[in-house]
Amino acid sequence: MNRTQLVSTIRQKKTYLCVGLDTDITKIPIHLLSEPDPVFSFNKAIIDATKDHCVAYKINTAFYESRGLKGWESMERTVRYIPDTHFRIADAKRGDIGNTSAQYAKTFFEILPFDAVTVAPYMGEDSVRPFLEYPDKWTIVLALTSNTGSKDFQQLGMAEGDCLYERVLETTASWGSTKNLMFVVGATKTTELEHIRTIIPDHFLLVPGVGAQGGSLKEVSASGMNKDCGLLINASRAIIFADDTEKFAKKAAAVAAAYSAEMAAYLH
Amino acid sequence: MNRTQLVSTIRQKKTYLCVGLDTDITKIPIHLLSEPDPVFSFNKAIIDATKDHCVAYKINTAFYESRGLKGWESMERTVRYIPDTHFRIADAKRGDIGNTSAQYAKTFFEILPFDAVTVAPYMGEDSVRPFLEYPDKWTIVLALTSNTGSKDFQQLGMAEGDCLYERVLETTASWGSTKNLMFVVGATKTTELEHIRTIIPDHFLLVPGVGAQGGSLKEVSASGMNKDCGLLINASRAIIFADDTEKFAKKAAAVAAAYSAEMAAYLH
Numbered sequence: 001m002n003r004t005q006l007v008s009t010i011r012q013k014k015t016y017l018c019v020g021l022d023t024d025i026t027k028i029p030i031h032l033l034s035e036p037d038p039v040f041s042f043n044k045a046i047i048d049a050t051k052d053h054c055v056a057y058k059i060n061t062a063f064y065e066s067r068g069l070k071g072w073e074s075m076e077r078t079v080r081y082i083p084d085t086h087f088r089i090a091d092a093k094r095g096d097i098g099n100t101s102a103q104y105a106k107t108f109f110e111i112l113p114f115d116a117v118t119v120a121p122y123m124g125e126d127s128v129r130p131f132l133e134y135p136d137k138w139t140i141v142l143a144l145t146s147n148t149g150s151k152d153f154q155q156l157g158m159a160e161g162d163c164l165y166e167r168v169l170e171t172t173a174s175w176g177s178t179k180n181l182m183f184v185v186g187a188t189k190t191t192e193l194e195h196i197r198t199i200i201p202d203h204f205l206l207v208p209g210v211g212a213q214g215g216s217l218k219e220v221s222a223s224g225m226n227k228d229c230g231l232l233i234n235a236s237r238a239i240i241f242a243d244d245t246e247k248f249a250k251k252a253a254a255v256a257a258a259y260s261a262e263m264a265a266y267l268h
Numbered sequence: 269m270n271r272t273q274l275v276s277t278i279r280q281k282k283t284y285l286c287v288g289l290d291t292d293i294t295k296i297p298i299h300l301l302s303e304p305d306p307v308f309s310f311n312k313a314i315i316d317a318t319k320d321h322c323v324a325y326k327i328n329t330a331f332y333e334s335r336g337l338k339g340w341e342s343m344e345r346t347v348r349y350i351p352d353t354h355f356r357i358a359d360a361k362r363g364d365i366g367n368t369s370a371q372y373a374k375t376f377f378e379i380l381p382f383d384a385v386t387v388a389p390y391m392g393e394d395s396v397r398p399f400l401e402y403p404d405k406w407t408i409v410l411a412l413t414s415n416t417g418s419k420d421f422q423q424l425g426m427a428e429g430d431c432l433y434e435r436v437l438e439t440t441a442s443w444g445s446t447k448n449l450m451f452v453v454g455a456t457k458t459t460e461l462e463h464i465r466t467i468i469p470d471h472f473l474l475v476p477g478v479g480a481q482g483g484s485l486k487e488v489s490a491s492g493m494n495k496d497c498g499l500l501i502n503a504s505r506a507i508i509f510a511d512d513t514e515k516f517a518k519k520a521a522a523v524a525a526a527y528s529a530e531m532a533a534y535l536h
Contacts, residue, residue, distance in 0.1 A: 022368070062364060062371035068379045072340050095388060096330060096361050097415040097481075100290070103330035111336045120363060120388045122410055124417020142390055147365040149392020152439060153432070159425035164432065171420060213365075 001087050001115045002136045003179045006204070007228045009055050009085065014267055015260035016229050018056035018089065019252075020208065020236025021046065021078060022063050029244050039067070039074035042248075044081055046240050049249035053256035056087035056232050058206075059114075079112050087232070088114045089206070093142065095120040095127045102130040109134045116140050118184060118206070121168045125175055132176045139181055141172045144196070146186025146209030165192075169199045178202045185224070187215020187233065193223035204230050210259075211238025217259065221266040229267060235259060269355050269383045270404045271447045274472070275496045277323050277353070282535055283528035284497050286324035286357065287520075288476065288504025289314065289346060290331050297512050307335070307342040310516075312349055314508050317517035321524035324355035324500050326474075327382075347380050355500070356382045357474070361410065363388040363395045370398040377402045384408050386452060386474070389436045393443055400444045407449055409440045412464070414454025414477030433460075437467045446470045453492070455483020455501065461491035472498050478527075479506025485527065489534040497535060503527060 001009075010016050021043050028042045035041040047057065064075035082088050094104040094117065101119075108117040109131075116138035119128055131139040144154055144165040154165040162170075169183060185196055187209030196205075205224055209215035210233055217233060224231050239259075243251035269277075278284050289311055296310045303309040315325065332343035350356050362372040362385065369387075376385040377399075384406035387396055399407040412422055412433040422433040430438075437451060453464055455477030464473075473492055477483035478501055485501060492499050507527075511519035 024371075060364075060368060060371075062362075062368045062375070065375040066371040066379060068375070069337065069340050069344065072337050076337065091364075093362065093364050093388070093391075094330075096328075096359075097413070097417075100328060100330045103292075103328075103334040107330070107333040107336070111334060120361070120390050122388050122390045122421060123361075123413050123415060124420030124422070126415050126417040128417075145365070145391050147391060147394050149365075149394040149396075152392030153390060153436065154392070156432075156435065157427035159427055159429075161427075164421070164424075167424065168421065 006055070006087055010229045013055055014264040015053060015055060016231045016233055016263055017054040017256060017259050018058050018206070018232045018234040019046065019050050019054045019239055019256060020058045020060060020234045021240065022060040022236040023240065024063055025067060027241050027244070029246060029248050031246055037074055037077065039071070040077040043074070043078040045249040046252050047082060049253035050239065050256040051083060051086065053253065053260045054086070056089060057082050058089040058091050058234050058236070060236070061090060061092040076112065079114060087116065089140065090114040090117040093118050093120050095123050097123065098126040098130060101127050105130045105134060109137045116182065118142065121172055128172065128175055132180055137180065139176060140206050141168065141181065141183050143169050143183040144185050144189050144192055146188045146213050146215065150186065166199060169196065173200055173203065182206050184208065187220045188213060190216065190219040190223050193220065197224065197226065201226055202230070204232060206232050206234065208234040211235035217262055218266070221263070225266065233263070274323070274355055278497045281323055282532040283321060283323060284499045284501055284531055285322040285524060285527050286326050286474070286500045286502040287314065287318050287322045287507055287524060288326045288328060288502045289508065290328040290504040291508065292331055293335060295509050295512070297514060297516050299514055305342055305345065307339070308345040311342070311346040313517040314520050315350060317521035318507065318524040319351060319354065321521065321528045322354070324357060325350050326357040326359050326502050328504070329358060329360040344380065347382060355384065357408065358382040358385040361386050361388050363391050365391065366394040366398060369395050373398045373402060377405045384450065386410065389440055396440065396443055400448055405448065407444060408474050409436065409449065409451050411437050411451040412453050412457050412460055414456045414481050414483065418454065434467060437464065441468055441471065450474050452476065455488045456481060458484065458487040458491050461488065465492065465494065469494055470498070472500060474500050474502065476502040479503035485530055486534070489531070493534065501531070
């Protein structure tokens with residue numbers, strides 16, 4: 001999905017919600033555990049129920065890998081089930097030397113039909129480039145994350161006066177364009193968001209941390225939105241685990257719809 | 269495998285060689301392609317041929333993931349085939365917020381029988397901690413990598429006068445001990461190695477970049493060795509793809525044996 005299509009979908013549906021499929025098998029409703037692939041059955045129900053209220057899904061690969069082969073089967077089924085009208089993100093946080101990153105890019109862009117993959121910047125340009133070489137695919141680079149550990153390195157001051165995350169934004173932005181590069185900025189970092197918009201006014205941001213992690217949708221939207229919206233705001237646990245009974249999908253839809261109704265009011 | 273066992277294995281076998289199983293299916297000998305699992309058949313032959321000449325194997329997860337489900341099957345078979353007399357490294361470069369890193373730790377330490385996993389430090393303490401919580405398992409944090417991109421962020425100067433990679437070494441070392449934490453330092457960084465040893469004299473280092481990437485075994489050993497050896501030096505392509513005929517395993521063994529003979533001379 002290219003930028004024009006993404007922006008047009010956001011305008012049409014009046015939402016910039018991304019539903020995070022962090023599907024922990026120990027947290028899904030008990031009645032699903034007798035299904036042949038409980039995680040896929042759960043995701044399928046969540047996707048069916050929420051697809052009108054979101055523009056993107058984000059699959060957190062860790063929750064699938066931790067079930068071994070069965071988990072990868074659930075992930076494959078899930079990403080193939082997401083309609084191609086939706087932006088499909090592999091939240092994988094990969095990154096390695098060039099020939100290895102090329103293999104990861106192949107995994108998520110050729111073997112699996114993801115539109116985007118999250119990438120860690122620590123190893124520099126040749127670790128990010130292979131992802132950028134795919135037309136109409138997106139690389140989402142970690143900039144300022146939502147967790148407490150973001151202070152350990154990301155927010156440290158550099159010799160030239162800026163912080164590491166600012167340097168990551170500036171340098172990485174020069175490797176791609178606003179059409180193939182996004183950045184992860186945590187929803188708990190609203191103070192920094194306005195400043196980040198002075199560095200990268202036009203890029204899309206993937207913003208996790210609304211919901212279970214406590215970020216404010218209102219504040220993120222006020223500080224981070226640009227003329228093309230420029231935001232994909234992710235909520236995972238707050239939507240998919242809103243209820244653990246047979247009504248889980250209905251409840252997930254209601255929570256997603258509530259987020260989207262709020263987003264519609266912020267879109268201009 | 270704990271530190272005492274690792275050091276004792278190195279002393280006994282007089283080698284600190286790690287064989288990297290970056291098994292690209294497009295590079296394995298053609299006659300293996302008719303096997304049910306060509307990548308596993310290749311790895312099995314390499315392991316059988318090289319196990320007397322090395323103390324560790326490093327599986328680069330990217331080369332397995334890029335073949336989807338089949339690739340994960342090959343990876344599972346391979347890690348289960350490596351004798352537990354050898355140190356088994358998942359070169360996965362993972363790292364995410366705490367609850368997600370815990371899932372990755374489960375993947376490599378519970379679902380799969382790895383002794384160690386490589387982790388990217390960008391997201392800070394809570395992204396690394398879950399890996400450190402497993403007794404007798406190891407977290408190998410990226411510090412100064414072998415690729416050209418290491419200059420983009422790792423080697424940048426910080427406000428307090430050090431470089432980012434030095435800060436990563438100092439800060440991360442305080443989260444674990446010399447018994448559960450190692451660092452990745454590229455073999456192409458011999459100038460920095462002596463300096464790195466002033467920061468972390470006692471930790472083990474995983475050193476990729478010998479062989480195809482051009483690092484010198486002699487220089488790395490001279491600059492990086494400590495009283496417990498403290499080095500695992502990895503070669504991947506130079507060993508496993510030394511030959512592409514039916515003699516590939518024999519040739520791999522010869523190359524591994526040559527590295528090990530050189531290492532025996534450097535060990536004191």
